[in-house]
Amino acid sequence: MAEITYETKIDFGNFCGNKKLTFTSWNDGEFKYDIRDWYDNGSCGKGITLTLEELKTLYELISELDESAFETKEVIPEIQEKFDELDKLFKGFKTERKYGVMEFAKKAGERFQYKVKKGKKALPDYEKVVEKLGLKSFITDKGNLFIYTL
Numbered sequence: 001m002a003e004i005t006y007e008t009k010i011d012f013g014n015f016c017g018n019k020k021l022t023f024t025s026w027n028d029g030e031f032k033y034d035i036r037d038w039y040d041n042g043s044c045g046k047g048i049t050l051t052l053e054e055l056k057t058l059y060e061l062i063s064e065l066d067e068s069a070f071e072t073k074e075v076i077p078e079i080q081e082k083f084d085e086l087d088k089l090f091k092g093f094k095t096e097r098k099y100g101v102m103e104f105a106k107k108a109g110e111r112f113q114y115k116v117k118k119g120k121k122a123l124p125d126y127e128k129v130v131e132k133l134g135l136k137s138f139i140t141d142k143g144n145l146f147i148y149t150l
Contacts, residue, residue: 009024096113
């Protein structure tokens, strides 16, 4: 494995535990804004690098957030019916549900997420059910099924 090199020009500081925002060059590449965990021994965790334009876009998105973006509301009956139907279809699979009313990125509305974790069993035929419920789906790179609203 090739050695990874970096040079940090500006350390903007910690903002959450060991997470830092820095202006860093990786492997002699161009300097970019970098968000990741940095440890006392000089090692770092996984992170994200952003160009100035990407950082500005992220700043704009964050600036539009308000507290309601993080509130989970009571699940309305129509959504509960969708959860129940998916629960029947994926009985015996490990699943996660998320539902909320979010207002950010100029796309207000209800958000519905249902994740089916990859297991040893083959997934049942789910496409028709997902379509009937008016939802979208995709298989993640880890093999999990993700069902959602736009």
